[in-house]
Amino acid sequence: MPNLLETVEHDIVTAIESDKLVLPTLPEVALRIREVAQDQNSCVTDLADIISSDTAITARVIKICNSPLLRASQPVDSLKMAINRLGMSYSADLATGLAMKQMFQATSDIIDSRMRDLWSRNTEVAGISHVLAQNYTRLSPGQATLAGLTHKIGVLPILKFAEDNDHLLCDGFTLDEIIEKLHPKLGEMILKAWDFNEELSRVPAEYLNFERDSEQVDYVDVVTVANLQSYQGTNHPCTQLNWENIPAFSKLGLDPSQEEEEEDLSENMQAALSMLS
Numbered sequence: 001m002p003n004l005l006e007t008v009e010h011d012i013v014t015a016i017e018s019d020k021l022v023l024p025t026l027p028e029v030a031l032r033i034r035e036v037a038q039d040q041n042s043c044v045t046d047l048a049d050i051i052s053s054d055t056a057i058t059a060r061v062i063k064i065c066n067s068p069l070l071r072a073s074q075p076v077d078s079l080k081m082a083i084n085r086l087g088m089s090y091s092a093d094l095a096t097g098l099a100m101k102q103m104f105q106a107t108s109d110i111i112d113s114r115m116r117d118l119w120s121r122n123t124e125v126a127g128i129s130h131v132l133a134q135n136y137t138r139l140s141p142g143q144a145t146l147a148g149l150t151h152k153i154g155v156l157p158i159l160k161f162a163e164d165n166d167h168l169l170c171d172g173f174t175l176d177e178i179i180e181k182l183h184p185k186l187g188e189m190i191l192k193a194w195d196f197n198e199e200l201s202r203v204p205a206e207y208l209n210f211e212r213d214s215e216q217v218d219y220v221d222v223v224t225v226a227n228l229q230s231y232q233g234t235n236h237p238c239t240q241l242n243w244e245n246i247p248a249f250s251k252l253g254l255d256p257s258q259e260e261e262e263e264d265l266s267e268n269m270q271a272a273l274s275m276l277s
Contacts, residue, residue: 005177008168012161012182016189023190024156029054030099034195037092047088048079057098061086064094069130086142093142097126097149103156111163118159121230122149128226129219136252137217147203147219148226150196154187154204155179184208213247221248 015021026034032050036042052058058079065082066075076082083091104119106112126148133144158179162168168175187204199219206212207223214220225248231238243249243256 004174008178009182021157021161023193024103026194027099027102030096033092033095037088044080044083047091048083051095052079057095060098061091061095090142093146097146100149106163108163110169111159114159118152118155122152124230125151125226128229129222132222132226132252139219144219144222147200147223150191151203151207151223152183153190154183157186158182210246217251221251224248225252
């Protein structure tokens with residue numbers, strides 16, 4: 001007979017396939033932001049008009065533009081100025097990611113707490129991803145941030161399923177096992193459904209493959225390293241791995257054994273975490 005883990009896994013997959021458990025959809029403002037960003041005829045004013053419909057996102061984009069991480073020579077006090085300084089693509093990626101915060105809420109106190117912890121976790125990895133992309137690659141820091149914010153997006157439908165199934169609310173151990181096993185596959189499904197590009201869509205499915213060694217550094221490598229670095233100073237099992245054997249570090253030109261390198265980045269890491277939290 002199948003155990004509880006196998007049964008719940010089957011139930012979740014079946015519920016998704018039969019549309020009884022709907023995969024999360026991007027908030028309306030995020031959909032409009034991405035539509036404008038992908039339109040070659042759009043301009044800064046078009047993007048600003050959409051972002052400005054959400055005052056919280058508007059304030060956060062301006063704050064990010066003025067953050068120590070971006071080292072602006074003069075303070076920015078308007079959304080248009082911020083978009084001009086950050087660029088259309090970067091601004092759209094940041095705004096899309098920030099719009100997702102509203103998805104991480106639930107009616108059950110237990111699941112709502114998990115949702116908030118998940119968002120906090122995603123923002124931490126996103127901040128580190130931003131710094132890594134900016135300092136060690138030619139990849140877009142905005143895309144790296146978005147990759148970090150969505151690397152565990154596959155957890156959302158699992159938590160939604162748990163919210164509707166009381167036995168899982170009382171069995172945190174089984175729920176954690178289900179999340180660990182299913183979230184990578186579900187995350188890839190969600191990002192593909194959102195029409196994210198292939199580079200970002202593969203991140204949830206592959207960032208935990210510590211033996212992965214692609215030809216060129218990509219967003220999977222960035223999130224893999226960011227995820228591991230986020231556990232430094234904790235007792236998480238990932239800290240027991242030999243990071244020197246993980247190809248993602250060498251592809252970024254990082255030596256995990258060099259603490260001085262990490263200290264040099266600490267200020268930027270804190271600035272990145274501050275701008276997203």
